[in-house]
Amino acid sequence: MKKVVKITSLVLLSSSLLVGCGGNESTDEAAATEESQQTEGTETQQAAILEEEANTYKEFAMEQLDQFVLETEQFVEAVKAGDVEKAKELYAPARMYFERSEPIAESFGDLDPRIDARLADLEAEGQEENWSGYHKIEYGLWEEGTTEGYDETADQLLNDVKELRAKVETVEVSPDLMITGAVDLLNEVSTSKITGEEEIFSHTDLYDFKANVEGAEKIFEIFKAKLQEKDTELVGTLEENFATLNDLLAQYEDGNGGYVSYEELTDEDTKALSTAVDELGEPLSQMAVVVE
Amino acid sequence: MSEQNEKNMLGKKISRREMLKITGIGSAGIVIGASGLPGILNAFGANPFVDDDDTAVNKIKFYGGHQSGIATPIPEHVYFVSLKCKAKTKQELKEMFQLWTNQSAELMNGRFVEPLSDNKLMPPADTGEAKGLDASHLTLTFGVGPSLFENEAYGLAHKKPKELKDLPHFPMDQLDPQYVGGDICIQSCADDPQVAFHAVRNLIRSARGKVTMLWAQTGFNSYPKSKNKKKETPRNLFAFKDGTENPHVDKPQDMNDVVWIQPGESKGWLAGGTYLVARRIQMHLETWDRTALQEQEATFGRHRDSGAPLGKTGEFEAMELDRKENDELVVPEDSHVFLAKQVKDRILRRSFSYSDGINPKTGAFDAGLLFLSFQKHPKQFINIQNSFGKEDKLNEYITHRGSALFACFPGVKKGSYLGAELFQ
Ligand code: HEM
Numbered sequence: 258m259k260k261v262v263k264i265t266s267l268v269l270l271s272s273s274l275l276v277g278c279g280g281n282e283s284t285d286e287a288a289a290t291e292e293s294q295q296t297e298g299t300e301t302q303q304a305a306i307l308e309e310e311a312n313t314y315k316e317f318a319m320e321q322l323d324q325f326v327l328e329t330e331q332f333v334e335a336v337k338a339g340d341v342e343k344a345k346e347l348y349a350p351a352r353m354y355f356e357r358s359e360p361i362a363e364s365f366g367d368l369d370p371r372i373d374a375r376l377a378d379l380e381a382e383g384q385e386e387n388w389s390g391y392h393k394i395e396y397g398l399w400e401e402g403t404t405e406g407y408d409e410t411a412d413q414l415l416n417d418v419k420e421l422r423a424k425v426e427t428v429e430v431s432p433d434l435m436i437t438g439a440v441d442l443l444n445e446v447s448t449s450k451i452t453g454e455e456e457i458f459s460h461t462d463l464y465d466f467k468a469n470v471e472g473a474e475k476i477f478e479i480f481k482a483k484l485q486e487k488d489t490e491l492v493g494t495l496e497e498n499f500a501t502l503n504d505l506l507a508q509y510e511d512g513n514g515g516y517v518s519y520e521e522l523t524d525e526d527t528k529a530l531s532t533a534v535d536e537l538g539e540p541l542s543q544m545a546v547v548v549e
Numbered sequence: 550m551s552e553q554n555e556k557n558m559l560g561k562k563i564s565r566r567e568m569l570k571i572t573g574i575g576s577a578g579i580v581i582g583a584s585g586l587p588g589i590l591n592a593f594g595a596n597p598f599v600d601d602d603d604t605a606v607n608k609i610k611f612y613g614g615h616q617s618g619i620a621t622p623i624p625e626h627v628y629f630v631s632l633k634c635k636a637k638t639k640q641e642l643k644e645m646f647q648l649w650t651n652q653s654a655e656l657m658n659g660r661f662v663e664p665l666s667d668n669k670l671m672p673p674a675d676t677g678e679a680k681g682l683d684a685s686h687l688t689l690t691f692g693v694g695p696s697l698f699e700n701e702a703y704g705l706a707h708k709k710p711k712e713l714k715d716l717p718h719f720p721m722d723q724l725d726p727q728y729v730g731g732d733i734c735i736q737s738c739a740d741d742p743q744v745a746f747h748a749v750r751n752l753i754r755s756a757r758g759k760v761t762m763l764w765a766q767t768g769f770n771s772y773p774k775s776k777n778k779k780k781e782t783p784r785n786l787f788a789f790k791d792g793t794e795n796p797h798v799d800k801p802q803d804m805n806d807v808v809w810i811q812p813g814e815s816k817g818w819l820a821g822g823t824y825l826v827a828r829r830i831q832m833h834l835e836t837w838d839r840t841a842l843q844e845q846e847a848t849f850g851r852h853r854d855s856g857a858p859l860g861k862t863g864e865f866e867a868m869e870l871d872r873k874e875n876d877e878l879v880v881p882e883d884s885h886v887f888l889a890k891q892v893k894d895r896i897l898r899r900s901f902s903y904s905d906g907i908n909p910k911t912g913a914f915d916a917g918l919l920f921l922s923f924q925k926h927p928k929q930f931i932n933i934q935n936s937f938g939k940e941d942k943l944n945e946y947i948t949h950r951g952s953a954l955f956a957c958f959p960g961v962k963k964g965s966y967l968g969a970e971l972f973q
Contacts, residue, residue: 432670433670436670437670494758498758532761535757536757536758539754539757539758540758542671542672543671545668545670545671546668546671548668548670549668
């Protein structure tokens with residue numbers, strides 16, 4: 258919940274945060290001073306340059322959320338039809354669309370918790386009465402083995418997801434949202450996915466894990482061409498570290514397009530994953546050179 | 550810790566990492582406009598290095614014939630970390646030590662590891678928790694373990710001295726794999742625990758992907774001040790003065806005999822270097838605390854309060870092992886000091902106490918000694934430890950849980966880098 262507030266305020270920040278350090282190298286100090294006096298001009302220029310990237314990202318997020326609506330519809334249908342098995346099958350893959358686009362999905366302080374709150378988050382605030390969304394149904398499916406009594410939650414979920422999709426149209430995507438978002442996606446992995454705290458009933462954490470990584474990788478892909486101009490080495494390192502992490506994750510594919518239960522992972526396994534995430538996160542946070 | 554004079558070149562600050570790349574000390578990966586290059590080279594010289602800043606407060610020199618943190622006074626805190634090396638090539642390994650060289654010099658000047666960037670979308674280049682603190686006598690000591698030479702990717706096998714191998718198993722050892730070995734070690738000592746930690750944290754951060762942490766141990770020493778303001782010998786957690794009988798760090802002869810590897814004594818790259826033994830030794834405080842004072846003193850062969858040899862009054866009075874009273878040895882044959890003196894070997898001990906909360910299995914204190922010793926050959930340590938063997942009365946109260954051996958590079962010459970003799 259706290260993280261939601263943080264992200265929201267970031268979205269509201271305009272691109273004035275961007276620091277103009279001009280891409281064109283000049284040779285003498287005089288030119289340098291001149292350049293720094295022109296910071297404002299450079300700023301606008303930078304914002305304009307990255308507009309294309311921001312648009313591409315927004316399109317991506319909207320596609321993901323379109324799909325999220327469709328998959329949630331099917332999930333909700335299964336829940337309301339009382340088909341526990343079917344609902345369990347649809348649960349984790351549907352959530353991946355949400356997890357991939359989290360930097361944007363999270364920008365709506367009230368919707369995100371309605372869709373994605375974990376019981377533990379609400380308990381901490383004495384709000385368990387207000388629990389709703391995916392994880393509440395997860396509880397029904399895996400803990401209680403039933404969908405009975407969850408019709409209302411299911412309807413509410415679908416409404417919330419549709420509202421989210423509609424609202425995304427209004428989000429102003431800026432490079433800082435993307436840069437912060439990419440790092441936050443990995444931070445999510447480090448703080449809740451690695452510990453298996455995200456999906457405590459279904460143990461489908463690896464789906465969310467993979468989706469968060471894909472979300473971060475997408476942002477990197479979008480910036481790549483620009484990044485290549487600023488720091489080739491960084492691009493190489495990021496490609497390599499994404500590959501390492503993806504290879505590690507691939508070891509846990511279940512052969513049916515999904516992932517094994519998080520409970521099957523040993524301490525050694527999670528340590529290796531955690532290390533790979535940290536090794537990726539550090540250079541990923543340097544991606545901000547793209548605005549310089 | 551203060552911010553560096555901003556390196557405001559070309560209207561933009563250049564991070565140390567970038568600087569290394571640009572000037573070719575680092576990898577040649579970066580492409581820079583041809584016109585920009587000469588300007589930068591002129592500004593930093595072909596081989597930029599961070600110099601010792603003699604005006605810095607509470608500073609210990611980074612450059613010199615030997616690494617700091619060995620012959621320098623023992624400060625109050627240590628953060629010791631053992632690392633696994635993941636660098637893929639010798640070149641990568643070398644670049645890491647080059648980066649660490651400049652960063653260490655900067656840290657020991659009491660400054661940020663890197664100047665901060667203007668770009669607020671970047672995480673700060675320095676983690677920042679030492680801001681406002683001075684150098685606090687920070688020392689950073691780097692060593693390499695036997696396993697580093699076994700990695701074929703580095704092609705260092707022929708440079709491995711034959712004495713650089715895992716310490717043998719000793720009779721009373723109960724090692725926990727969690728605290729054993731390592732490819733690289735960093736010993737960070739300072740009078741302030743946050744300064745010591747900050748240094749390690751930033752060095753690890755800048756090398757992420759090239760190293761992972763295997764184990765770490767913090768430790769402390771406290772110095773009562775005597776009337777003439779001279780630092781007294783610190784006490785360990787058994788309340789005995791620890792470090793009384795040690796080579797004199799300010800006597801070159803002593804240090805050359807015991808600690809510094811002389812040319813010809815080992816592989817060439819180690820001349821001026823030394824071996825570091827690290828042992829994490831648990832001390833069973835609960836059993837110790839129910840032991841009679843007389844027994845406690847007999848365990849070491851010294852008086853507890855004064856630190857004097859048994860039967861004497863001054864801490865630094867000579868230990869006479871064959872002294873008898875009523876036909877019995879005054880210093881018992883199974884006492885720690887008696888046994889240590891049965892071999893000719895000497896070592897420089899530079900240990901720290903630790904207390905790490907509670908042992909989850911027993912509910913007892915998890916406390917003890919991070920035993921650190923420096924010697925020109927591991928056998929000096931091995932011989933003493935074997936002399937203790939099963940005899941040492943101290944064994945009843947301690948258990949060795951961790952062990953590692955590292956070869957510490959010689960000191961760094963200005964303009965050169967840590968381990969240059971090994972990697973070039
Ligand atoms: C928790 C473990 C240990 C404790 C509490 C301990 C404590 C002490 C104490 C109180 C002294 C006497 C004061 C002094 O000269 O510093 C001493 C001396 C000494 N200790 Fe230890 N020690 C421990 C482990 C070791 C180990 C592992 C070694 C090396 C193998 C070692 C080697 C020595 C040596 C060489 C001396 C000096 C003996 C002499 O007077 O010539 N100690 N130790």
